[in-house]
Amino acid sequence: MTSINDPLRVLVAHPSADLYGSDRVLLETVQALLERGDRVAVALPGPGPLVAELQGRGALVEYCPTPVLRRSLLSPAGLLRLSGESLRGFRAGLQVLRRYRPDALYVNTVTVPLWPLLGRLARVPTVTHVHEAERHTSRKQQLALALPLLLANSIVANSRFTADTLGHVLPALRGRARVVYNGVPGPASPPPARPALDGRLRVAYVGRLSHRKGVDVALDAVAQLRRRGVDASLDIVGAAVPGYEDYEQLLRHRVQKLGLGQDVVFHGFQPYPWDILAGADAAVVPSRLDESFGNTAVEAVLASRPLVASSVPGLREAAEGYASAQFAAPGDAAGMADALERIVTDWDRYRAAAALDAAAAVERHAPRRYRHSIAAAVAEAAGPRG
DSSP states (O other): OOOTTSOOEEEEEOSOOOOSHHHHHHHHHHHHHHHTTOEEEEEESSOSHHHHHHHHHTOEEEEOOOOOOOGGGSSHHHHHHHHHHHHHHHHHHHHHHHHHOOSEEEEOOTTOTHHHHHHHHTTOOEEEEEOOOOTTSOHHHHHHHHGGGGGOSEEEESSHHHHHHHHHHOGGGTTTEEEOOOOOOOOSSOOOOOSSOTTOEEEEEESOBSTTTTHHHHHHHHHHHHHTTOOEEEEEEOOBOTTOTHHHHHHHHHHHHTTOGGGEEEEEOOSOOHHHHHTOSEEEEOOSSOOSOOHHHHHHHHTTOOEEEEOOHHHHHHHTTOTTEEEEOTTOHHHHHHHHHHHHHTHHHHHHHHHHHHHHHHHHTOHHHHHHHHHHHHHHHHOOOO
8 A cells, every 4th residue: 555645647638738827837736746756747739838848847748639628619510520529539538548547637727628537437536727717608618617527536726716616607516626826936036116117107918819818908008098198018928819810910900000009019929928027117917807817917916016907806816915906897998097007106106015015926826835735636636545
């Protein structure tokens, strides 16, 4: 009989090879397991920038076609495509499980619902980490994401709002999720914000380019500031969601329509946002819809920059208690412009508060705390093996 503290063979299932919020959290999870002495393999649907990061840490990477639940699949044609992808994914996933023979399966999102089923069929203890809280979607979509969690042995949620949402969607899940806040590595020594703004407020947005994320709201807010006589610019870091590239073109057209010209810069995807944030005076997270948490909000605080975020539950939870953070109603460009103007008007106070908040965020979101909690959750789910 082995003990709960003995090293494990862990298979991790993840829906993409990108390097956005949940992907970075995955890296912290993998690091936690490797530091515990576990052998870790990560099943990904294909190549991408995440692969080198995983392999550099010592994890194996298995390519495995995996159906990912998206709204576009919840149509007759989409469901037909999902059926075909599920059949291929089922076979490939079973092959990976048989080849790797893990002691535990860690599923890093509810958008790959096939994996909890595969874990149950293979009798592998399964931990599902929930990063989604989709209260704004239809009941059918919410249930499609939540039902596979009934097959998991253990559930981890990235916020109280996420855990509460699970119980709201499916009462059988109420109280089952363990809340573990994301570990967010910050810059080694963030440069302090400028002593004076010198006439221009430099604003940064970091994240996916999508209507849901509200990047156009940030553009409108900057345009409103300029109409009020407040000089401002916007740096946009991120790429469009695959299949929604037209949104980026709409943003570029809107820049020209608003007369922002050279005052808005599209930097594309950047694996690490710290240089952009270091050059900014403030950061915005203008999401239109529910967010389960807000890694980008935490990153702004860690970078010692005042933050303006949408007043949605996950973002409020991520930035609660920080004096340098303000909130505006989702989609409210005027409210976001008001908050940014307050930063300009009272720069010394917001600058000092941001420095204090950064120190607090380093402890609240320390990767070591996250790693300890996640490694414990996987080890407990696996249990002693005989």
